[in-house]
Amino acid sequence: MQEHMPSDRYVTTLKYDYIFCGTGASASLLLLELYRKNLLKETKVLLVDQVMKTSRDKTFCFWAEEGDPICQDLKSLISYSWDAVNLSDHSAISILPLKYNHVSSIDLYQELNKLVDQLGLQRLIATVENINKDEEGLYIIADGLKIRGKKIFDSRTPIYQPPIRGEVHLYQSFVGWMIETESEILQPHTFRFMDFEIEQQGFTQFVYVLPFTPNKALVEVTRFGAEVIKVGDAELLLKKYIAHHFGKHTVTDVEQGCIPMSNTKIAYDITPGVVTLGAKNYHIKPSTGYAFKNMYYHAKAVVASIQKGENLELLNSLHEKKFIGxxxxxxxxxxxxxxxxxxxxxxxxxxxxxxxxxxxxxxxxxxxxxxxxxxxxxxxxxxxxxxxxxxxxxxRYSWFQPLILTILTIFLIVLGNKSPLQTNIANGIFFVGLISVGIPHGAVDHLLETGKWDFKKAPLFIVKYLLLFALMGMIWYFIPPLALTIFIGYSAWHFGQADGDQWQFSPLIAMLWGTSVLFYLLGTHITETNAILATMGQLSLPISCPVWAMLPWLLWAVIRKKFPLMLTVIWLMLASYIPLLYAFGLYFIGQHSLTSWQHIQAHLKLSHKHIWLHSLPFHGGAWFLMAAFYFLWPSQDMVYDYSQWGLFFIFIACISFPHVVAMHVVYKGRSNFNS
Ligand SMILES: Cc1cc2nc3c(=O)[nH]c(=O)nc-3n(C[C@H](O)[C@H](O)[C@H](O)COP(=O)(O)OP(=O)(O)OC[C@H]3O[C@@H](n4cnc5c(N)ncnc54)[C@H](O)[C@@H]3O)c2cc1C
Structure with missing residues (x-):
């Protein structure tokens, strides 16, 4: 094959019609389709890949009927087909008119190489670092070269974002042996599909058998799981399976691979005019790892759009679009x-x-x-x-939390304010909420910095934590108005940070939201607020807040189509009809603590149970500190009904100060926080 390596000058002066960034399966299928439709004539094409593919690195299998376009178009590449399947050790079941087809990746790459030679397409072995657009149009940067293209197809290996809110990222990993058996024991037209009769080892594992002759087959161990199967483990399973089913054999080739099984977002800077292909265009089906047919039909759709002069970008599967349905x-x-x-x-x-x-x-x-x-x-x-x-x-749906809070609030309203039933039930919810998530979400601060309990750093961490606690306590004691201002300031910031991350607010909008919520909760319960504030140093909030004050947020949520935010605003408005402590408790536990808990879990990558268990020492410490606080805090002002709550909030203000500082580590690291 003739290889064209353009010089710097040549590349920077010539503008290509098409640039392919990545020349694996999807790009090859698209180029073959462009060729079939006679669209590569007099077209300047540059193929950029970081490697030159010279061997079989994958086996592409797919099922289709013989008359389907994919079988017709790729006839010369289909090296084998099976028309029956063996699901266990029982007899073969026909899948006709479907056939399970096999394409070796090297045959596909060589077909592309033939096109390169025949049409004089240009090839560059380089890493594409960037794809961008300026006033002159689209360009790529590959190994430092700036190369322009009218259309750019991007099939570089995708980078998956960390899973959020119920998304999952797993692997389908496999190791296969091509074996030759001593005796003729295989039925060459029957393949074995997902044989689970192997040890599961805590994952979901099975074997495929693709026979090519009565004594030659590819036997592959596949794992669906969070961990990629180790070659040694797979080999043990293969040895056992082959010995049991096929007896004496020799291994003639080895295949190993890993396919993402993921419904997380793919990191992608959308540059107008760039068309994504293959895995980068979400063509791998998350639950099976199959992509070949999707890529083939996408190639057909791209070519049809080119012929009609349509906007190709419409064929880019955006994450949101892809995962609906x-x-x-x-x-x-x-x-x-x-x-x-x-x-x-x-x-x-x-x-x-x-x-x-x-x-x-x-x-x-x-x-x-x-x-x-x-x-x-x-x-x-x-x-x-x-x-x-x-x-x-x-x-895990983002509307679930506000929906439950709305239902709970309506329930408390129906029970009647200050009725014994409301008081008992609300206190019960408050207590369970505090124990399960309210306090624990603030009791793992010691893990946030390094992800684990560091015995060397621990004493200093505890001293710093207690000093910040004491500092806040002193301010409360000597200058209560200043303490209240600081408390409201960092609480608004902290609440805004957690909710803002969830709803992808900018830091400014997040701060505005946190402040609104806090003032709304306090201002719609002005009598209770001032009764409590009076016990915290003769303080008061000068203005009350009407129920409708949240309407601008509701309008904003409607315009931005943020359904969970809409529900949250509605339940906050309903919460103005229940006593302050329950309204605040529902927000603090049901909204703030639960949301923060999810962020902490994503940050620490630990299960809920583990985080809760890790929180126990500091959780216990918090109750102890609270008891000590009640005992030691001078109580001469605590003569009102609300005095207990006043003291409670001073304690909360003191203990949440170091927590807010510690949580900043989590939010600094979260990439989905909009700026
Ligand atoms: C081992 C294996 C077996 C599979 N078997 C099947 C199957 O049987 N059936 C099925 O339907 N699907 C299968 N798949 C899934 C899917 O069909 C393949 O992953 C397929 O290769 C995806 O095509 P692609 O073009 O997106 O990526 P690839 O074929 O991987 O091509 C991407 C290309 O981009 C290049 N590249 C990456 N980064 C850069 C860069 N920065 N600059 C320049 N070049 C870059 C790479 O070198 C590569 O050549 C398999 C996948 C694997 C991994």
């Missing part, structure tokens, strides 16, 4: 199970393969079934793991 929802449930209850995976797949016709399963995986068919499939599956996943998913 029922199939995305099913994928997310399965991913949730595979991540959180991996032991259930085998049971689910075995039941699926046992009870549902294979052609229907393949149609379902192609996202071509209708709802009736979907229900008939789900009916055959074990329900419990899906219902649990559904419950987990629902509670």
């Amino acid at each position: 029922r199939f995305a929802f099913y994928d997310s449930l399965l991913l949730d199970i595979l991540k959180n209850r991996p032991g259930q995976g085998k049971h689910i797949f075995v039941e699926l393969l046992r009870n549902v016709e294979i052609k229907k399963i393949l149609k379902f995986l192609d996202e071509k079934t209708n709802i009736k068919e979907d229900i008939s499939i789900f009916y055959q599956l074990p329900w419990a793991p899906f219902l649990t996943a559904l419950f987990h998913k629902t509670i």
